Amino acid sequence: MKKNEGLSEQVYNYLLFQILSNELKPGEKIAEAKIAQEFNTSRTPIREAMRKLESQGLIQIFPKRYAQVATFSEKEIQDIGMIRISLDILSIKLVAINGSKAELLNLKSIAVQCLDAFRNNDGVQRRKLDSDFHKELCRISKNNLLFNMQEDLSLKIQFILMHNDFKSVNDEQHLYQHIQIVDSLIEGNIEHALQLDIQHLSEFYCLDIDSPIEFFLKNA
Structure with a gap:
């Protein structure tokens, strides 16, 4: 659990930097498989990180489909x-x-x-x-x-x-x-x-x- 928590925070910081530096753009899908490969981890800590970003309004999660960077009207x-x-x-x-x-x-x-x-x-x-x-x-x-x-x-x-x-x-x-x-x-x-x-x-x-x-x- 502690290892996953550490990985989740790393992935969170990685995605946050990508979003706030415009590497990931509004509406762009988040490639879970690519991130999992880069961090050599399962998708569990990635999804934990994405839930945190969703709670902060930076990404939108469509269950069993995909997650994408948020857009604001x-x-x-x-x-x-x-x-x-x-x-x-x-x-x-x-x-x-x-x-x-x-x-x-x-x-x-x-x-x-x-x-x-x-x-x-x-x-x-x-x-x-x-x-x-x-x-x-x-x-x-x-x-x-x-x-x-x-x-x-x-x-x-x-x-x-x-x-x-x-x-x-x-x-x-x-x-x-x-x-x-x-x-x-x-x-x-x-x-x-x-x-x-x-x-x-x-x-x-x-x-x-x-x-x-x-x-x-x-x-x-």
């Missing part, structure tokens, strides 16, 4: 955007109460690194750090359930960032908004931080909502 992407904004709003409010100056400076460092990765054309690192920024915002809210919900979205978001061309935003300006959000938090301007974050994500996910700031903050 425009509606599904917008649904993720709605949830992400809601999580960030609560995170920002809690960070204002529970976050320390040191934690906010670390959050700003992640934002700066993300922008640097974009400027250096490092797409993999840019996507990871973009996701890490919002996860860290949740983490310093000191609400573990909130963090777990954001972490659950993290890999889906990296995947979506890779495979969708968000022409509605200027990438550099979009990533610079991370820095502006943190600066507002450091200054204690929570309302401005909330407005920036809502604008940041609603534009990115092309949410079909009139006055998104009012929509998300009314009665919030």
